[in-house]
Amino acid sequence: MRKASSTKVDPRGPTLSELVERVGDDAWLVHRAQDERVQSIVLREPGQLEERIPPHAVLLAVGYRNGDPSFAELVARAGEARAAGVIAKPASIDAAEFGALGRLHDVTTVLARDSSDWLQLASLLKSAAALSATDSIAGARLGDLFTFANAVASMTGGATSIVDPTGRVLGFSNLPGQPIDQQRRDATLLMSEIDSPAADPDYRTV
Known part of the structure; x- marks a missing residue:
């Protein structure tokens, strides 16, 4: 089981809603509680209930099955920790039950599409917190950069990341048959390449 991961965002940033x-x-x-500013985005899997939940964190509930009692406990612990909210998929819980849990524990609850990739969603949330709704580069909407990366990956047959000259990851592909290796996973969660493209001599000649 991989260790829970988190990505920091501006503590003065927007609310989860x-x-x-x-x-x-x-x-x-699904349910809007007393919103708080988002300070981190954390991936939480079953079996990690005892791990500390940082205040103002958004919890991405990864790998929970519908009817798993530990899911309700996760939402309860999120409320106790004053987390910004919990995001799950319909495969884990239906909207009515999720909303009821949010009201019971006074925590914002959000559903994501079952087809969504958790790392892509974490990156979208972090980008949305750091940037305005419209990306500053060529006026492209944040989600469109991921769509463009998928289009390039489909044409080239290889996984694709969109990175600016400073190494900031703006979007990445998520196609079947193109798994995310650990280096790419780390760069995605950090939203930054370990080695800046500007330091690559081939990049400088393009």
């Missing part, structure tokens, strides 16, 4: 509005159709609000 505002982030959900910015990522478009990838996620939708």
